[in-house]
Amino acid sequence: MSTKTVNAPEKQHDSMFEAVLARLDVAAKIFGLNDNVGQVLRNPEKMVRVSLPIMMDNGKVQVFDGYRTVHSTVLGPSKGGIRYAMDVNSDEVNALAAWMTFKCAVANLPYGGGKGGIKCDPKKMSVGELERLTKAYAASMVDVFGVNKDIPAPDMGTGKREMAWLLTTYNKMVGEDSPGMVTGKPITLGGSRGREAATGRGVMVATIEAMKKTGMDRKSATAAVQGFGNVGLHAVRLLASKGIKILAISDHTGAYWNEKGFDVEAAMKFAQGNGGVLKGFTGGTEINNTELLTSKVDVLVPAAIQNVINEEVAAKVQAKLIIEGANGPTTAGADKILNDKGIVVVPDILANGGGVTVSYFEWVQNKYGHYWSEDEVNAKADASMEKAFDAVWYNSQQHKTNMRIGAYITALRKLEKGINYRGFY
Ligand code: NAD
Numbered sequence: 230m231s232t233k234t235v236n237a238p239e240k241q242h243d244s245m246f247e248a249v250l251a252r253l254d255v256a257a258k259i260f261g262l263n264d265n266v267g268q269v270l271r272n273p274e275k276m277v278r279v280s281l282p283i284m285m286d287n288g289k290v291q292v293f294d295g296y297r298t299v300h301s302t303v304l305g306p307s308k309g310g311i312r313y314a315m316d317v318n319s320d321e322v323n324a325l326a327a328w329m330t331f332k333c334a335v336a337n338l339p340y341g342g343g344k345g346g347i348k349c350d351p352k353k354m355s356v357g358e359l360e361r362l363t364k365a366y367a368a369s370m371v372d373v374f375g376v377n378k379d380i381p382a383p384d385m386g387t388g389k390r391e392m393a394w395l396l397t398t399y400n401k402m403v404g405e406d407s408p409g410m411v412t413g414k415p416i417t418l419g420g421s422r423g424r425e426a427a428t429g430r431g432v433m434v435a436t437i438e439a440m441k442k443t444g445m446d447r448k449s450a451t452a453a454v455q456g457f458g459n460v461g462l463h464a465v466r467l468l469a470s471k472g473i474k475i476l477a478i479s480d481h482t483g484a485y486w487n488e489k490g491f492d493v494e495a496a497m498k499f500a501q502g503n504g505g506v507l508k509g510f511t512g513g514t515e516i517n518n519t520e521l522l523t524s525k526v527d528v529l530v531p532a533a534i535q536n537v538i539n540e541e542v543a544a545k546v547q548a549k550l551i552i553e554g555a556n557g558p559t560t561a562g563a564d565k566i567l568n569d570k571g572i573v574v575v576p577d578i579l580a581n582g583g584g585v586t587v588s589y590f591e592w593v594q595n596k597y598g599h600y601w602s603e604d605e606v607n608a609k610a611d612a613s614m615e616k617a618f619d620a621v622w623y624n625s626q627q628h629k630t631n632m633r634i635g636a637y638i639t640a641l642r643k644l645e646k647g648i649n650y651r652g653f654y
Contacts, residue, residue, distance in 0.1 A: 234327070243537065245324035248561045253327075256637030259577025259628050265653070266645045270330070273323050274307075275299040279369040281347065283362050285520050286355050294318075295366045297345035297373050297381075300326035303647040306377050307343030308333055308585060310384025310413075311366075311391065313359075317346035321535075325384075328556055328578055329585070334640035336582040339588045343379050345370070351386045363391045367398035375400060376409040376595075381411040382588050385534070388459065389425070393418055409595035412588035421591035423606035424584075429532075430607065431583015431614045432554045434526055435575050436468060438618040439550050443573055451490070451526040453477035453548070455518060456509055456533030457500060460554045460581065463563065464530050469493040477521045478513075480533070482506045484521040487513035523547060531558035538563045546572060553577040568631050576633035579621050586613050 250271055257267050283291040296319055299307040309329035322344050330342030347366055351359055366436050383392055392414040400406055408419035416422060426522050440447050450473045457480040474490035491512055499510050522529065522538060523545040531537050532554030543563035548563045551574045559574065567574055587610050594600050625635025
């Protein structure tokens with residue numbers, strides 16, 4: 230694919246939201262975005278910050294910071310996950326919310342973008358503390374959330390358990406059962422089959438599509454995956470199921486390399502019986518996370534945290550394809566280096582859109598009160614990812630730019646129309 234035009238921002242940004250805007254600006258220029266529309270997209274619609282005083286197990290009160298940003302509702306109610314991590318802050322939440330706007334538009338979903346989070350370390354909290362914290366957050370956000378307003382879902386550090394707590398509190402406060410106000414919930418409470426693996430599945434489909442477009446042979450391909458949580462684990466499992474050899478895996482406790490390819494089932498079993506982490510795994514030799522990111526593989530899947538592929542790492546990346554399972558794993562400065570090296574990057578706003586797509590299916594099923602089989606969900610999700618991939622590829626080819634900017638352009642086409650139709654006060 231062509232790497233000729235300007236398609237990466239010029240400078241590095243400390244603020245994650247600024248880094249989103251930097252990419253938006255590049256795409257807006259290439260696309261010729263109307264300035265009025267650009268201004269709307271540069272500013273989140275709503276930013277909420279709450280203090281959450283929680284009685285901890287030791288009898289002392291600890292006050293946590295909670296956030297929710299609605300970046301855009303132009304194409305529908307805002308949609309986006311809730312993150313529990315120590316580095317959660319308003320800048321990060323704004324950036325993640327904006328990405329959701331673009332991601333939902335790329336996936337062709339009738340949603341805008343939102344994101345939320347609590348600054349906390351869930352690994353250091355008891356289940357009781359987490360339940361109280363989640364319920365306090367839900368109570369504080371009761372006016373923000375809503376099935377046709379703003380629909381949360383899991384993100385880093387949260388899962389179906391937290392979604393069940395959110396739903397329960399919300400239902401109690403509004404006095405009705407509204408299962409579609411949250412997605413990624415347990416199946417017994419109205420969750421969708423296929424949701425848990427959906428993001429990893431989308432990563433797998435995006436990988437296969439990218440291989441087809443770039444002429445890479447799947448049968449002899451090798452991959453390294455960073456992160457062994459919801460996205461990483463299912464990506465590893467599903468890529469392996471397609472015959473792709475997984476040579477490197479990792480989580481926050483360690484990274485491992487196996488020249489012959491991992492026994493993925495064994496790694497999953499090990500983590501399951503080891504508090505969910507890979508620490509001490511003997512199925513490969515220990516490396517560090519930078520070695521994983523720069524290892525000699527065909528496909529690199531960062532599926533853990535943001536900003537791991539910075540300029541220094543980008544200069545050493547050996548993979549030919551990067552499929553961004555995580556949100557924002559590549560810094561704006563690294564984009565240019567990867568681009569110059571001819572590495573095809575399937576951007577987050579396309580590659581990890583499988584999760585929000587099945588969240589949308591969950592919402593539709595909740596609205597209808599009629600539920601689909603896992604095969605139905607997977608078939609619809611795969612078709613949706615293939616279509617989104619083609620649209621992004623087409624736009625990147627048309628504008629002679631990389632897939633990241635092609636993805637932004639795909640989103641901007643819809644957002645510009647939506648904003649213009651809605652008009653201004
Ligand atoms: P998770 O909490 O389930 O897993 C995160 C994984 O990353 C864990 O294995 C953790 O050990 C690992 N990790 C954390 N810090 C690390 C480090 N410094 N080095 C290596 N590994 C590290 O989270 P998740 O839901 O899998 O989300 C991962 C990424 O994917 C995030 O960027 C998230 O925003 C994005 N994402 C998630 C979904 C979803 O449906 N869960 C959807 C779209 C995007």
